[in-house]
Amino acid sequence: MSQTHIKPNHESPPGTPRWVKVFGIIALVVVLLFVIVVFTSIGGPHGPGRHIPTPTPTIEVQQP
Amino acid sequence: MPPGLRKFALTAHITFSVGWIGAVVGFLALVIAAMTREDAQTLRAVWIAMELTGWFAIVPLALASLLTGLVMSLGTRWGLFRHYWVLVSFTLTILATLVLLSNMQTVSFFAGLAAETNSADVDELRSGLWGELLHAGAGLLVLIVVQVLNVYKPRGLTPYGWRKQHEQRTASPSEDAAING
Numbered sequence: 676m677s678q679t680h681i682k683p684n685h686e687s688p689p690g691t692p693r694w695v696k697v698f699g700i701i702a703l704v705v706v707l708l709f710v711i712v713v714f715t716s717i718g719g720p721h722g723p724g725r726h727i728p729t730p731t732p733t734i735e736v737q738q739p
Numbered sequence: 740m741p742p743g744l745r746k747f748a749l750t751a752h753i754t755f756s757v758g759w760i761g762a763v764v765g766f767l768a769l770v771i772a773a774m775t776r777e778d779a780q781t782l783r784a785v786w787i788a789m790e791l792t793g794w795f796a797i798v799p800l801a802l803a804s805l806l807t808g809l810v811m812s813l814g815t816r817w818g819l820f821r822h823y824w825v826l827v828s829f830t831l832t833i834l835a836t837l838v839l840l841s842n843m844q845t846v847s848f849f850a851g852l853a854a855e856t857n858s859a860d861v862d863e864l865r866s867g868l869w870g871e872l873l874h875a876g877a878g879l880l881v882l883i884v885v886q887v888l889n890v891y892k893p894r895g896l897t898p899y900g901w902r903k904q905h906e907q908r909t910a911s912p913s914e915d916a917a918i919n920g
Contacts, residue, residue, distance in 0.1 A: 688896070688898040688901040688902070689895075689896060689901060691823075691895070692823060692893065692894065692895035694823075694893050694895070695823045695827070695895055698827055
């Protein structure tokens with residue numbers, strides 16, 4: 676007895692799986708949080724530059 | 740890719756990926772050790788150890804994991820853009836590597852500060868630990884997610900993957916059972 680299982684020939688691509696949608700939503704939330712933290716300076720400036728002191732302008736005194 | 744080479748590449752990829760997770764755990768242990776100690780000497784030593792761990796263990800392992808992952812995906816029928824789990828894993832690994840390389844600049848800055856014998860910025864050294872706890876903690880979470888995706892391989896073809904599979908099916912109907920069967 677032989678029985679062949681023929682897969683249905685779908686003509687259109689399958690929809691996005693649910694787990695991918697969940698990942699996308701999480702990624703969007705994380706990116707939004709990051710943007711909010713960086714642009715509102717809640718967590719202070721980001722990166723090593725925040726620790727480097729800004730140079731103070733020096734006034735040159737011209738000698739006569 | 741021949742089966743022998745594929746096994747070798749897979750072994751290398753697993754080794755580097757798991758090694759990356761282990762190195763991040765070691766980095767986190769250093770951060771927590773520094774946060775729970777009071778003495779400045781330990782704090783300075785930890786920042787220097789974190790820089791060494793980062794540049795000589797975590798960064799090489801991350802790059803090796805990324806490279807072997809690319810070889811595994813492009814050299815096998817999984818492809819890089821055919822399955823959602825491969826695409827998500829690849830994106831997360833790229834992001835983790837970029838954030839790691841960026842964060843290592845901060846670690847190097849603090850390690851340099853810690854190495855200065857006359858530096859009295861103990862409070863600044865201590866304040867920098869929170870950022871490292873966040874980066875290493877989030878990084879570890881991302882790496883575990885990637886690991887889970889790589890083991891479970893959740894189903895789902897991208898439109899590009901579906902089109903490629905459709906083309907292969909019409910060309911040779913018996914060949915597409917190896918991956919998706």
